[in-house]
Amino acid sequence: NTMEIRQSGNDNRIVNANQFGNSNLLDVRQGGNDNYGHSLQKGDQNTMVVRTNGHRNEYRMAQGSFNANDCTGCDIELTQGGNDNLANVYQMDLNQMASINQSGNGNTVYTSQSAN
Numbered sequence: 001n002t003m004e005i006r007q008s009g010n011d012n013r014i015v016n017a018n019q020f021g022n023s024n025l026l027d028v029r030q031g032g033n034d035n036y037g038h039s040l041q042k043g044d045q046n047t048m049v050v051r052t053n054g055h056r057n058e059y060r061m062a063q064g065s066f067n068a069n070d071c072t073g074c075d076i077e078l079t080q081g082g083n084d085n086l087a088n089v090y091q092m093d094l095n096q097m098a099s100i101n102q103s104g105n106g107n108t109v110y111t112s113q114s115a116n
Helices: none
Strands: 001-007 017-020 026-030 041-042 047-052 061-062 075-080 089-092 097-102 109-114
Touching: 001 089, 001 109, 017 026, 041 047, 047 061, 047 089, 061 075, 089 097, 097 109
Parallel strands: 001 026, 017 041, 026 047, 041 061, 047 075, 061 089, 075 097, 089 109
Antiparallel strands: none
């Protein structure tokens, strides 16, 4: 399954863009202004790609959980531009990859990767 979300300026919001199963792709692009996000994937070989531009930014990403629905071989790629930034990346299970790139202003990243 592929989920593509494209947003431009103003109040931007993505809440609970969830995917369950294997080989899913979530591709999110946001423009400027208030931004936000929140995405979850459970299953194997899933990928999240998120690109955010300027202003309030924030994104919380999770692959897997503390139960049987983990995410083996899942990847996260997050790029945020300037302004208040925040990313919270959580991956549970084996063979994970997280690539996080933030530019100027507030910046904060909390990343957790753990195997069962």
